[in-house]
Amino acid sequence: EVQLLESGGGLVQPGGSLRLSCAASGFTFSSYTMNWVRQAPGKGLEWVSAISTTGDSTYFADSVKGRFTISRDNSQNTVTLNMDNLRADDTAVYFCARGSSGANYWGQGTLVTVSS
Amino acid sequence: DIQMTQSPSSVSASVGDRVTVTCRASQGISTWLTWYQQKPGKAPKVLIYAASILESGVPSRFSGSGSGTDFTLTIATLQPEDFATYYCQQAHSFPWTFGQGTRVEVK
Numbered sequence: 001e002v003q004l005l006e007s008g009g010g011l012v013q014p015g016g017s018l019r020l021s022c023a024a025s026g027f028t029f030s031s032y033t034m035n036w037v038r039q040a041p042g043k044g045l046e047w048v049s050a051i052s053t054t055g056d057s058t059y060f061a062d063s064v065k066g067r068f069t070i071s072r073d074n075s076q077n078t079v080t081l082n083m084d085n086l087r088a089d090d091t092a093v094y095f096c097a098r099g100s101s102g103a104n105y106w107g108q109g110t111l112v113t114v115s116s
Numbered sequence: 117d118i119q120m121t122q123s124p125s126s127v128s129a130s131v132g133d134r135v136t137v138t139c140r141a142s143q144g145i146s147t148w149l150t151w152y153q154q155k156p157g158k159a160p161k162v163l164i165y166a167a168s169i170l171e172s173g174v175p176s177r178f179s180g181s182g183s184g185t186d187f188t189l190t191i192a193t194l195q196p197e198d199f200a201t202y203y204c205q206q207a208h209s210f211p212w213t214f215g216q217g218t219r220v221e222v223k
Contacts, residue, residue: 102150
């Protein structure tokens with residue numbers, strides 16, 4: 001069974017940093033592009049970042065470019081989103097999602113709250 | 117970036133109704149279009165990928181069509197469990213973009 005389990009969310013002050021992790025199981029992790037998608041409270045879905053199977057290619061939404069980085073460890077089946085210089089409008093549930101032509105598996109999400 | 121315009125933003129419907137949601141891309145995306153269903157507090161669930169292919173396990177009352185810039189999600193006969201929010205998403209190129217969502221509500 002495919003499982004994606006996010007962790008690392010929490011309350012952080014504006015300008016602070018946070019690291020989100022996604023632990024994958026039930027599939028050959030190294031064969032799939034991985035993504036982070038977020039959803040602000042009461043709002044729609046916003047794709048945040050993606051990383052290729054080998055980690056050689058990374059992609060970011062303009063809203064997070066220069067502040068967020070993404071990495072993966074194919075030996076540990078994990079993908080990590082490092083978030084720096086967080087702003088109030090980064091407050092959202094962050095989902096880890098598998099796929100390159102649409103996301104066919106999603107984690108349950110982890111809540112990030114940016115507030116003083 | 118490719119903009120995805122989804123309509124309507126909400127629809128009131130009754131069990132048994134036929135519901136149609138449309139999604140328009142700002143440029144051609146071939147059939148790189150996925151439809152999701154999301155219920156409150158839950159992660160999105162794939163219904164349709166490649167514009168018209170039904171995800172395994174999804175009831176056949178859901179169907180998708182279109183290519184290029186115009187796409188449609190149809191729920192043939194609305195069931196109680198279908199009241200939810202639906203999103204389209206283009207996977208033609210990064211950044212992925214989503215439609216604004218269509219909330220299907222009880223009439």
